[in-house]
Amino acid sequence: MKGVMFDFSGTLLRIESTEQWLDGALAERGLVLADAERAELVRRLEWFGALPGGVAPSEVPAGLAELVDTRDLTPELHRAAYTGLTRAAGLPEGLTADQLYDRHMSTTAWAPYPDAEPTLRELRRRGIPVAVVSNIGWDLRPVFRAHGLDPLVDAYLLSYELGAQKPDPRIFRAGCEALGLAPQDVLMVGDHLAADGGATALGCTFHQVPHLPVAARPAALTPVLDLVGF
Template sequence: MGGTVGTAGAAGTAGTAGVRGVIFDFYGTLVRMVPPWPPSHRSVLLRRGLAGAAGQWGDQWAVGPADGEEHTAHSGSEEAYHAWELARLRRRALACGVPEGEADGLAAELDRATKGFHLELYDDAAGTLSALRERGLTVGVCSNWFWHLDRAVAEVGLAGLVDAAVTSARAGARKPHPRVYRAALDACGLRPEQALFVGDMWEADVLGPLAAGMRAVHLCRAERAVRGATPALPAGAVRVGTLRDVGSLV
């Protein structure tokens, strides 16, 4: 289908003739975090009596690699990647004044806290993926995630509905770096022009896929909508408020 999308809840222009597969972002697109919430880095530091470091720590997600960062040197194996994760936390701890003797143990605890969250599917996720698979389309997941994205996909019940799951940790770069999109396309057996990318983040899930030659769907859920005007859609992109609209685009 080409031209202006005429389905309810969808807006924009993106010719989708020839699409053979749909690649989804994971967090914020297919799943969300639910209670019980993981401990924050600040709470871990305070419990260890490290009030000074807690005051300097800042956003716990900022300790990780930046969006668009390439890290192929650390993505050769699970062990190498995990060592890099711990080393980043350790360096941050030392920079915030944590004593050398406590840095390793603290880094290990913070790493566990970072990954100790609980996920659940959005109500529109499984049905959308199932319908696409029934129509013979390839379904992939591509996410800025830890090493075991495949496990996370299985734990929320999507393993049987996903043909390939590509994580930035293994690909060696984070969206919107082109490397991770190439890895996702290769894993799905698709050329860029055969793929539709669906996600909620503007740079990572819309501009990045478009630059990689795919068409893009900006998922703008009411509960996660960023305050202020949403960006104007470039050519090759559409915007939807629910995953249920994706099936009508291909």
């Protein structure tokens, strides 16, 4: 492999927990919930998959199904899908779905996996170009800058900017072109078999990592170094 494409959420970085997301938004507005009410709201938010990058939904309300399927094509669709899921969970007075949505885009809501920076740095040392290929509805570059990872990334291919979302081959082809490499020379690394694994249809090799909290996944990215050249 002569180049690597990485997914963003659940691969290089992970969003804060639903509890932290909710608590942060409540604290910003000076709101306090009773323990039982807070626990029930966390449960409902996770049931509907309201936190982008968090727990996958167990139920998508019928009126939101199409929005959820196409959410990563534009910023408007992304916000509409996730605020809709948040409203389905029900919110206390004084807290809105848009306020919660805005919080998930903050740089402090994301944390790199422990081996993300060392892996990217070693790839840079070896001269292996790196692209971030993400299904997303907002600009993640500030998150990479805030965590010191931006200098280690050569290109960003974001679904909302390209109008194509994984597993559409167009987004992977754009990634390969940005790296200046043929697909058969590029490794795609991601946590989602269907979305990220779609790169194999173009000829890329795929390496899957588990979608786990940061503390529970210390070294899933380091095997990537064995798959690329020196």
